[in-house]
Amino acid sequence: MKAGKMEAAAKIYRELIDRNPENCAYYSGYEEASNPASPEERLKLYQDVLTKLPRASAPKKLPLGFLTGEAFRKRADVFLRNGLHKGVPPLFTSLRPVYKDPEKVKIIEELVLGYEQSLQETEYFSPEDVGNAEQESASVLLWTHYFLAQHYDFLNQTEKALAYINKPIESTPTLVELYVLKGKIYKHAGDIHSAVENLDEAQALDTADRFVNSKCAKYMLRANMVKEGEEMCSKFTRVSEIPIRISR
Numbered sequence: 001m002k003a004g005k006m007e008a009a010a011k012i013y014r015e016l017i018d019r020n021p022e023n024c025a026y027y028s029g030y031e032e033a034s035n036p037a038s039p040e041e042r043l044k045l046y047q048d049v050l051t052k053l054p055r056a057s058a059p060k061k062l063p064l065g066f067l068t069g070e071a072f073r074k075r076a077d078v079f080l081r082n083g084l085h086k087g088v089p090p091l092f093t094s095l096r097p098v099y100k101d102p103e104k105v106k107i108i109e110e111l112v113l114g115y116e117q118s119l120q121e122t123e124y125f126s127p128e129d130v131g132n133a134e135q136e137s138a139s140v141l142l143w144t145h146y147f148l149a150q151h152y153d154f155l156n157q158t159e160k161a162l163a164y165i166n167k168p169i170e171s172t173p174t175l176v177e178l179y180v181l182k183g184k185i186y187k188h189a190g191d192i193h194s195a196v197e198n199l200d201e202a203q204a205l206d207t208a209d210r211f212v213n214s215k216c217a218k219y220m221l222r223a224n225m226v227k228e229g230e231e232m233c234s235k236f237t238r239v240s241e242i243p244i245r246i247s248r
Contacts (some may be wrong), residue, residue, distance in 0.1 A: 001033055009033035017049055021056035039066060057094075064098050073107050080111055080147075081125050085136065087143045089177050092150040099154060109151060116144050142168040142175075149181055158189040176202045176212060183219065192223045203232070210236055 001009040010033035016026045027046070036042040046059040053059070060079055067075055076095075083091035098104045118126050123135040149165035152158075165182045168175065183198035199216035206212060213236055220229035 001029070006033045006035065014049075018052070021049065021053045022058045024058055024062060027058060027062055039071070042066060043071075061094055064095070064104075068103070072104060073111070076104075076108060077111055080108070080115070084115065084125075084140050084143050084147065087139055089143075089146070091143075092147050092154075096154070105155075112144060112148055112151065116141070116148065119144060138171075142172060146178065146181065149185065153181075153185045153188055156188070158185060161185045174205060176205050176209065179205070180212060180215065183215075187219065187222075192219065195219050196223050196225065207235070 010030060013026055013030035013033055016023070017030060020026065030045060031042065034045055036045060043063055046063050049056065049059040060075075060082075064072060064075055064079065079095075080091070083094075095108065098108075115125050118124055118129075119136060119141045121127075122130055124130050124133065125136065145164045145167045149161045151161075152164060153161040162182070162185055165178060165185060169178050169182065172178070179198045179202035183195040183202065186192070186195040186198065196216070196219045199212070199219045203209070203212050203216045213232060217229045217232040220226075220232060
C-alpha cells in the first residue's frame with residue numbers, strides 16, 4: 001500500500017481475510033486498498049466475503065457501522081435475529097459501536113421491541129413469519145429480554161433495564177449471566193451493595209466459574225467489603241510454598 005500498489009495490497013488483504021475472517025483490521029485494510037466509490041460498492045466487498053465464508057461474523061457486523069436508514073434496518077434485522085436465535089450473550093457488546101448514532105439506536109430499539117411483542121404473541125420474530133418459518137424456542141424471548149436490559153442500561157434507563165432483566169430471572173432463576181447483568185445494572189446506577197448481592201448470587205450458582213468469582217470479589221472491594229472479598233478470592237488461590245520476590 002505504501003508503494004501505491006493498491007490492487008496487489010487488496011489481493012493480499014483478501015487472502016488474510018480468508019485465513020482469519022474475524023480480524024477487523026484486515027477489513028479496514030481491504031477497504032482502503034479497494035477504495036470503494038460508494039456505500040453500495042463498500043457493502044459488496046463484505047457480501048463477496050460472505051459468499052465464500054457465510055459463517056463469518058465480522059463481515060455481517062462491520063457494515064452496520066457505515067450503513068444508514070433502511071439499509072441499516074434490514075442488515076440489523078438479520079444480525080439481531082441471528083444472534084437472538086442462537087442465544088449469543090455478547091450480542092449487545094458487538095453492536096455497541098453503532099450506539100454513537102441516535103438514529104441507529106432508535107431503529108435497534110424498534111426492532112427488538114417488535115420481536116418481544118411478536119415472540120410473546122406468536123413465538124415468531126414477526127407476524128409475517130407465521131407459517132413461513134419454524135417457531136422460535138422459549139429461550140429466544142429470554143435473550144431478547146436480556147438484550148433489552150443491556151440496551152436500557154446503556155441508555156441510563158435503570159428502571160426499564162431492571163424490569164427487563166427480572167423477566168428472565170423469574171422464568172429461569174438458575175442462569176448465571178442474568179444475575180451478572182443485574183449486578184452490572186445496579187453498579188451503573190450507583191447501588192454497589194445491590195450489585196454485590198446479585199454477583200454473590202451468580203457466584204453461588206456456579207462456584208467453579210473463576211470469572212464470576214473474581215467479578216464478585218471486585219464488586220465486594222468496591223463496596224468496602226474487604227474481608228468478604230478476600231474470602232471470595234481465597235476460593236481460587238493457594239498459599240505458595242515458593243517465596244515471591246517483588247521487583248521494585
